[in-house]
Amino acid sequence: YVNGKEYKSFDDIKQLTDKTLNIKILVKDFARNTTVKEFILNKDTGEVRELKPHTVTVTMQNGKEMSSKIVSEEDFILPVYKGELEKGYQFDGWEIAGFEGKKDAGYVINLSKDTFIKPVFKKIEEKKEEENKPTFDVSKKKDNPQVNHSQLNESHRKEDLQREDHSQKSDSTKDVNATVPGRNDKN
Missing domain, CATH: 2.60.40.4270 (Listeria-Bacteroides repeat domain)
Structure with a gap:
């Protein structure tokens, strides 16, 4: 700015006939930081003096x-x-x-x-805590065939009956000692 008007080049300023020019330079750098400097130029003497910033x-x-x-x-x-x-x-x-x-x-x-x-x-808006409720999607089917629980119960009953049957028979392993490797082994 020169004498309050905006100029883009020094060639335009040379054409001014005023003896004293108030020059304000506004500079924006690559980070868009703005710096302002003001000067007075006496065209007769060529003296340039920096003004105290406004x-x-x-x-x-x-x-x-x-x-x-x-x-x-x-x-x-x-x-x-x-x-x-x-x-x-x-x-x-x-x-x-x-x-x-x-x-x-x-x-x-x-x-x-x-x-x-x-x-x-x-x-601050108070957030209402929602109860954590599980949801199930019944429309999705697994590839594994589903197990019939009544069949499972029946097979367990048969095993239980067989165990009872064996417990009533004489135990042929009464006097046999065997070491079974397991969790309590310290090897």
């Missing part, structure tokens, strides 16, 4: 009300809320005078006038 005041309620001066039009990154929260509420963003809607922490703004920023809170 500042604006940002007043913010971040736990307590704080004001700070920042360079006008340079980046201001909204901080994380550090104040206390009322029970049942959570931080929901920042409300900025002159901007529409709320902005999240980390949002970058460029301010050219004094600005007031205040936190916005929202009520």
Whole structure:
């Protein structure tokens, strides 16, 4: 900007007939960081003097009300809320005078006038715990044939009867000792 007007090249500035030029350079780098510098150029003498940057005041309620001066039009990154929260509420963003809607922490703004920023809170929704109920899909069939439980019961009864039958007979293994390897073996 030269004398309040935006210019894209120095060739356009050379054509200005003003003796003194107020030059403001606004630079955005690859990360979109904005830097502002202001100079005064005296065309007769060629003298260039850097001006003290124009500042604006940002007043913010971040736990307590704080004001700070920042360079006008340079980046201001909204901080994380550090104040206390009322029970049942959570931080929901920042409300900025002159901007529409709320902005999240980390949002970058460029301010050219004094600005007031205040936190916005929202009520925490209580989550109702759902009862854990198992569900079964009866439409899915397994490839394994299903076992008839009445047949199982009948075969178990036969085995039980055979055991009873054997217990009534004389035991031919009465005097036989045998060692069976198993869990209690310490080999």
